[in-house]
Amino acid sequence: MGERPSHSRTRRGQCGSRSSALAVCLCVTVVVAACDETFDPIAPTDLAFSVFGYLDATADTQWIRIMPIRPLKVTSPDTLDATVTLEHLETGRTIELRDSLFRFSTHGDLTLGSEGVYLHNFWTREDIEPGATYQFSARREGKAPAEAVVEIPPDYDVTVAINQRSSWSATDVLRITGVKHLPFLKASVHFFDGCGWGVNAIPYERRSDDDATHVIAIRKQGAESRPDCGRAWVASRRFWMVGSEATWPSGGYDEDALGESARTSNVTNGVGFLGGVLTKVIPYEDCTFVSEGAPTPDYCELRYNRETATVTGTVREPLCYGELDSVVVQLTELNKDPARFRSILTDEAGAFVFGALEPGIPHSVWARAPRVPIDSVFDPTIWRWVYTEWEDIHTIHTDTLTFVPGQQVQYHIELSRLIACDETHLPKP
Numbered sequence: 001m002g003e004r005p006s007h008s009r010t011r012r013g014q015c016g017s018r019s020s021a022l023a024v025c026l027c028v029t030v031v032v033a034a035c036d037e038t039f040d041p042i043a044p045t046d047l048a049f050s051v052f053g054y055l056d057a058t059a060d061t062q063w064i065r066i067m068p069i070r071p072l073k074v075t076s077p078d079t080l081d082a083t084v085t086l087e088h089l090e091t092g093r094t095i096e097l098r099d100s101l102f103r104f105s106t107h108g109d110l111t112l113g114s115e116g117v118y119l120h121n122f123w124t125r126e127d128i129e130p131g132a133t134y135q136f137s138a139r140r141e142g143k144a145p146a147e148a149v150v151e152i153p154p155d156y157d158v159t160v161a162i163n164q165r166s167s168w169s170a171t172d173v174l175r176i177t178g179v180k181h182l183p184f185l186k187a188s189v190h191f192f193d194g195c196g197w198g199v200n201a202i203p204y205e206r207r208s209d210d211d212a213t214h215v216i217a218i219r220k221q222g223a224e225s226r227p228d229c230g231r232a233w234v235a236s237r238r239f240w241m242v243g244s245e246a247t248w249p250s251g252g253y254d255e256d257a258l259g260e261s262a263r264t265s266n267v268t269n270g271v272g273f274l275g276g277v278l279t280k281v282i283p284y285e286d287c288t289f290v291s292e293g294a295p296t297p298d299y300c301e302l303r304y305n306r307e308t309a310t311v312t313g314t315v316r317e318p319l320c321y322g323e324l325d326s327v328v329v330q331l332t333e334l335n336k337d338p339a340r341f342r343s344i345l346t347d348e349a350g351a352f353v354f355g356a357l358e359p360g361i362p363h364s365v366w367a368r369a370p371r372v373p374i375d376s377v378f379d380p381t382i383w384r385w386v387y388t389e390w391e392d393i394h395t396i397h398t399d400t401l402t403f404v405p406g407q408q409v410q411y412h413i414e415l416s417r418l419i420a421c422d423e424t425h426l427p428k429p
Contacts, residue, residue, distance in 0.1 A: 016388075027364035048143035049082070051272035057130040057152050064097065064122050064139050066146075069271070077101060077118045080140075084122045084269075087135040089149075097122035130155050136274055146270030153245045153278045155306055156212075159354075160239075162287040163301040173299070174216040179243035179278070182207040182214060187284060188238050191223030191349055192326070194230035197348040198223070208247070220284065235326070235345040237284035242277045249273055280304070283344075283355055287346045291338035300340055309357040309403035313411035314350045315367055317394060320421035323350025327369045329413075334362040334400070338363045359405040367397040367413050393418050 018069055053064035066084060071155040084097040104117045128134070131154035139145040155177030163170040178180065185204040190197070207214045223232035246266070265271050287300035315327040327346040331354050333339035346352045355364065375389035403409065 015105055015186050033311075046144070047146070047270050048140050049138050049146040049267075049270045049272075051136075051138065051146055051148065051267045051270050051274055052118075053274045054277055055086070055128050055150050055152060056277050056279050056421045057128045059128075059421075061123055061125050062097075062128060064136075064274065066120055066122050068140075077103070081122045082120075082122075083137075083139045085137050086124070086126075086150075087137070088129065089133045089135055094122050095122045095126045105234075112141045112427065127290050128152060130404055132207045134276070137268070144269040146267055148267045149275045150274055150276040151245045152276040153417060155278065156243050156280075157281050157303065157305040158239075158241070159301055159303050160218075160282065160284060160287075161301045162285075164289065164296060164300060171219050174218045174239065176207075176216075176241065176243070177216040178212055179245065180208065180212050181242060181244040181247060183244055183248045183277075184240070184242040185216075186240050187218070187221065188240065189221050189223050190236045190238070191232045191234045192348065193223070193226060193232040195226055195228075198226065198232075200224050233326075233345075235347050239282045239284055240279070241282070242279050243348070244275060244277050244278065248275060257327050280333055283353055285342055285344060285354070285356075289338035290332060290341045294337040296338045302340075307359065307405045308355065309359055309405070309407040309409065310353065310355045311357065311401070311403075312351070312353045313409075313413060315346050315352070315397075315413045315415060316350060317369070317415050317417055319417050321415075324369055324415065325350055327352075327367055327415075329354075329365060330366040331357075332364045332366075333358075334364055336357060357403050359403045359407070365397070365399040365401055365411075365413075366414070368392070369394040369415055390408045411426055 005100060015274045020103050021093040027319065047069050047207040050069060051064065053062075055062055065085070066082060068080065080099055082099070084099075085362045086095040086097065087093070088095075100121045100123055102119045102121055104119065122138075130152055132152050134150045136150055138147075141223075156176060159175040159177075161173040161175065163172050183206055185202070185207065187202040189200040189202070191200070192198070200221065202215065207216070220237060224235050225232055233241070266273055282304050285302060287302055289300060311331075315324045315329065316322055317324050323346075325346050325348050327350070328343060329346060330341070330343040332341045342354060344352055344354070369392070371390035371392050373387035373389070374391045376385045376387045378384070379386045394417055397413050397415060401409070403413070419427075
């Protein structure tokens with residue numbers, strides 16, 4: 001999804017620290033949805049509410065925007081006086097959502113005046129269960145309840161198959177199984193250059209398949225150069241995907257279309273759309289084979305599911321700098337031929353993540369910080385000095401890890417400095 005302009009706002013309640021990107025988009029774009037509905041807010045109606053939002057099984061906070069269908073277009077900070085619940089249809093467990101008032105002082109509708117737009121976002125931090133079905137209900141005295149049945153997709157499998165051929169036309173393959181619809185899918189490239197860190201986003205078209213299998217050709221994208229920033233170096237790539245069991249609004253698969261209530265609504269006695277999703281962020285890693293003579297497959301496959309393990313960690317140098325970016329961290333399978341070999345760089349916060357680690361297989365861990373140049377020669381063919389020798393100023397880290405099925409490991413590496421903090425190495429004259 002594209003970038004949205006920021007809005008000044010005051011609010012009761014906070015967005016959760018790990019809420020999904022969909023929920024964030026909802027918080028930012030509710031003004032668009034509130035002012036872009038195709039019904040006439042002046043016309044008399046028996047409907048009580050407009051409802052827009054998502055239930056995401058991987059978010060720590062759920063947000064649902066609920067507004068009264070009112071005789072005037074202007075909104076007010078008055079209490080909504082509504083009871084909003086989610087009922088787990090299998091267990092009967094009921095969750096009551098809390099109201100949170102948002103004020104947007106910046107909006108695109110001049111007819112709303114200078115007081116801003118007030119919107120009610122109901123929220124809960126209760127867990128939403130993958131594979132469950134929930135009955136949503138918003139009740140207000142004297143009105144029929146606005147209701148929707150929301151089906152949450154089960155956890156699904158993702159495989160990234162890295163092509164081992166060197167041909168320029170070779171592509172990798174992203175295979176997603178166990179979910180019918182992919183309303184949102186994008187890749188992101190995290191890079192650094194002379195101006196610092198940046199991110200490029202590459203959106204993919206929506207995918208739908210009743211067989212719940214999606215096979216997508218992918219290719220590693222480089223970083224787009226920024227003016228006057230020099231060469232860009234890619235640190236990591238990721239896929240962000242949203243799976244859904246139900247079809248999404250026919251008008252489109254971006255959040256703006258959710259404001260067009262006449263196109264698709266799954267809310268009875270109301271307008272709008274309430275979706276059920278499961279969001280995943282999958283690293284798009286490098287993967288090759290190390291072989292002592294055994295034939296290597298055409299693809300190096302990395303499976304991300306409930307059975308494989310994930311290692312998330314940081315690299316630090318506690319004496320001088322703290323977190324270290326651009327550190328090479330490598331994982332290699334042991335006691336296998338061929339063995340999978342993977343290498344990534346830590347990001348601007350010194351963080352790294354390896355997923356799709358097969359349980360029961362020992363892995364060697366190796367980490368090395370950037371070296372510094374200590375010698376150079378003048379090359380007359382290009383009329384400049386060229387570095388010819390480098391030296392480590394940090395220790396090299398080695399270790400061995402073995403995982404159990406589904407394990408989530410926090411693994412932090414500390415590198416010792418080999419020279420004093422105020423000491424630098426420069427090329428010899």
